[in-house]
Amino acid sequence: MTSTVDTVRELTYAEAIREALAQAMEADERVFLFGEDVGIYGGAFGVTGDLVHRFGTERVRDTPISELGIVGAAVGAALAGMRPIVEIQFSDFTAQAMDQIANQAAKIHFMLGGAAEVPMVLRAPGGSGTGAAAQHSQSLEAWFAHVPGLKVVMPATVADAKGLLLAAIDDPNPVVVLEHKLLYKQSGQVPADSGRVPLGEAAIRREGTDLTMVATGVMVSRALEAADQLAADGISATVVDPRTLKPLDSGSIVDAVVATGRALLVQEAPRSGGFMAEVAALIGDSPAFGYLRAPIRRLCGLDVPIPYAPQLERAAVPQVPDIVAEATRLVREW
Amino acid sequence: MDLTKDAEAAQSALRTMWTIRRFEEAVDDLFGRGLMHGTMHLSIGQEAVPTGACLALADGDYITSTHRGHGHCIAKGAKLDRMMAELLAKETGYCRGRGGSMHIADVATGNLGANGIVAGGVPIAAGAGLAVRMRRQPHAVLSFFGDGAVNEGAWHEGVNLAAIWDLPVVFVCENNHYGMSMAVNKAFRVERLAERAKAYGIPGVTVDGNDPQAVHDAVAEAVERARAGRGPSLIEAVTYRWKGHSKSDKNLYRSREEIDSWRERDPITLFEAAVLGSGTLAEAELERCRDEARDAVRDAIRTANAAPDAAADELASAVYAGGPS
Numbered sequence: 001m002t003s004t005v006d007t008v009r010e011l012t013y014a015e016a017i018r019e020a021l022a023q024a025m026e027a028d029e030r031v032f033l034f035g036e037d038v039g040i041y042g043g044a045f046g047v048t049g050d051l052v053h054r055f056g057t058e059r060v061r062d063t064p065i066s067e068l069g070i071v072g073a074a075v076g077a078a079l080a081g082m083r084p085i086v087e088i089q090f091s092d093f094t095a096q097a098m099d100q101i102a103n104q105a106a107k108i109h110f111m112l113g114g115a116a117e118v119p120m121v122l123r124a125p126g127g128s129g130t131g132a133a134a135q136h137s138q139s140l141e142a143w144f145a146h147v148p149g150l151k152v153v154m155p156a157t158v159a160d161a162k163g164l165l166l167a168a169i170d171d172p173n174p175v176v177v178l179e180h181k182l183l184y185k186q187s188g189q190v191p192a193d194s195g196r197v198p199l200g201e202a203a204i205r206r207e208g209t210d211l212t213m214v215a216t217g218v219m220v221s222r223a224l225e226a227a228d229q230l231a232a233d234g235i236s237a238t239v240v241d242p243r244t245l246k247p248l249d250s251g252s253i254v255d256a257v258v259a260t261g262r263a264l265l266v267q268e269a270p271r272s273g274g275f276m277a278e279v280a281a282l283i284g285d286s287p288a289f290g291y292l293r294a295p296i297r298r299l300c301g302l303d304v305p306i307p308y309a310p311q312l313e314r315a316a317v318p319q320v321p322d323i324v325a326e327a328t329r330l331v332r333e334w
Numbered sequence: 335m336d337l338t339k340d341a342e343a344a345q346s347a348l349r350t351m352w353t354i355r356r357f358e359e360a361v362d363d364l365f366g367r368g369l370m371h372g373t374m375h376l377s378i379g380q381e382a383v384p385t386g387a388c389l390a391l392a393d394g395d396y397i398t399s400t401h402r403g404h405g406h407c408i409a410k411g412a413k414l415d416r417m418m419a420e421l422l423a424k425e426t427g428y429c430r431g432r433g434g435s436m437h438i439a440d441v442a443t444g445n446l447g448a449n450g451i452v453a454g455g456v457p458i459a460a461g462a463g464l465a466v467r468m469r470r471q472p473h474a475v476l477s478f479f480g481d482g483a484v485n486e487g488a489w490h491e492g493v494n495l496a497a498i499w500d501l502p503v504v505f506v507c508e509n510n511h512y513g514m515s516m517a518v519n520k521a522f523r524v525e526r527l528a529e530r531a532k533a534y535g536i537p538g539v540t541v542d543g544n545d546p547q548a549v550h551d552a553v554a555e556a557v558e559r560a561r562a563g564r565g566p567s568l569i570e571a572v573t574y575r576w577k578g579h580s581k582s583d584k585n586l587y588r589s590r591e592e593i594d595s596w597r598e599r600d601p602i603t604l605f606e607a608a609v610l611g612s613g614t615l616a617e618a619e620l621e622r623c624r625d626e627a628r629d630a631v632r633d634a635i636r637t638a639n640a641a642p643d644a645a646a647d648e649l650a651s652a653v654y655a656g657g658p659s
Contacts, residue, residue, distance in 0.1 A: 032468065058468065068457065068487055069457045069488070069492050070495075072458050072488060076446070076457065076459060076461020079446050079465075080465035080469075082468060100488070103451050103454065104454055104458065108447065112429050112433060113433060114652060115440075116441050117656075119655075149653050
């Protein structure tokens with residue numbers, strides 16, 4: 001992906017997603033959006049914004065509160081030649097739609113012996129930090145990553161919010177894009193062109209020598225902030241952002257761990273059965289095992305539902321000081 | 335189309351019903367002899383529904399089907415040898431052995447697939463209808479489901495979306511009286527499942543599902559309405575499943591007398607009597623339809639048996655479209 005400097009603008013994460021949606025709809029008349037309040041309301045988090053005025057109510061289609069119906073209709077529309085993009089207001093609500101996601105969308109291509117494709121994108125915000133409590137704050141990526149047939153994307157930067165979404169829309173498979181609500185208002189540099197960020201390529205956000213932190217979603221920026229503080233204390237950290245969990249760029253993760261000999265895996269989701277357990281196993285199974293100077297450590301959300309009170313909510317998921325402390329222990333004690 | 339007066343239509347309907355009957359009997363037999371793997375849901379006794387319904391469809395129209403879907407596939411024009419090959423776990427099967435009985439689809443004939451999840455195909459049909467509408471195509475979408483589906487959330491959500499957007503979808507309920515063992519009169523407070531249509535502001539009718547003419551007429555009217563942009567309809571076709579739900583069924587929830595009373599209303603026997611009585615077809619022509627169906631099923635078994643077994647070597651790369659991930 002190449003962009004000249006003058007085509008790079010500062011956008012928010014939400015604006016970057018909206019730009020990707022608009023570019024995809026301009027480029028391909030089969031692409032359309034639907035979901036709850038995506039039209040005149042502009043989306044619960046304002047992501048779709050004014051798109052209904054630009055593309056009309058047929059292609060930016062408001063739906064009833066009907067997650068299972070919406071995702072099922074997306075599957076049917078995809079089978080019949082369209083490229084639907086569904087917005088589910090909170091990723092927690094995908095539980096309402098799980099049959100169509102896990103049993104239908106994910107499996108149809110395989111079950112039918114390759115005779116059909118389901119090119120659809122499901123966008124949904126996850127994550128805590130907004131005081132929305134246990135049914136509006138989960139990090140459910142492990143659910144989706146455990147279902148063969150789904151691709152799972154977690155954009156952690158503003159540029160990736162656009163580039164990964166464009167790649168997801170191009171993909172002939174169902175792709176779950178888990179956005180993070182705390183990132184929607186974050187600003188960053190975004191190329192104006194329609195450059196894709198390929199699914200399955202991790203980003204090395206920072207290179208260091210003492211440990212490798214692998215982080216997803218909002219934990220990428222927390223890991224980077226922690227890395228700045230660690231640097232002041234003489235600890236040099238690599239930060240790897242996998243960007244897509246399915247397919248996973250295992251090579252980049254393994255290489256980064258080989259180079260530093262220590263691995264700290266950071267996720268917002270609860271520890272048990274979380275995706276970083278998969279990353280830990282991947283490292284343990286790989287040639288990186290022989291380079292490890294310390295145990296592989298995970299820093300995860302607690303195994304609790306996300307609580308409401310702000311101090312409780314903060315305590316439930318890793319914060320920057322937690323990452324700094326854990327990384328320091330890992331380097332100093334091993 | 336008058337199936338009992340038009341000789342060509344009558345033969346087509348009869349051949350389809352016999353083909354479904356013989357196909358299901360062959361599957362039952364192969365299964366019983368241990369020559370077929372897995373589990374099967376047979377539609378013997380219900381042949382008039384897919385036959386009457388699909389005669390009202392045109393090329394380009396879509397269907398979604400169910401776990402009891404062999405009849406829908408056959409009536410929509412699927413190739414028997416590829417269906418049988420799928421059930422016999424062959425590489426030449428519709429799904430290359432990856433789907434089996436509950437996932438046979440034939441996208442080329444508009445069959446978007448059987449479905450192992452009750453009501454799973456209903457919102458998918460609404461979505462296919464949405465695609466047809468957005469692509470300005472003249473097609474209709476017909477969604478088959480059983481009585482059990484009508485109490486699933488997916489059914490309500492799918493029917494509602496089709497209703498509010500006036501999508502070209504025809505919802506066909508095969509009410510065969512039981513969801514596995516759960517009797518319809520215990521699972522519903524409404525007398526007729528078609529009454530549920532009122533809740534979505536669409537037409538709903540109940541027809542004799544053992545009469546292909548009655549099914550055809552109701553579906554033809556609903557398809558015309560759908561193509562004209564006037565939205566979906568619900569048709570309840572009342573029929574009966576002769577065989578058990580699947581191989582585990584001991585028929586503990588119904589009586590021998592009840593099954594026998596429905597066998598006396600065999601849709602094929604009744605239709606043959608009607609076309610003979612009206613003078614549309616002679617006995618020899620009936621015999622030819624039966625023979626053609628029997629021979630087609632035998633050929634399908636022979637062809638399928640000769641095919642190579644489904645191969646495991648490409649399994650891991652078969653999950654994602656566009657190559658391995």
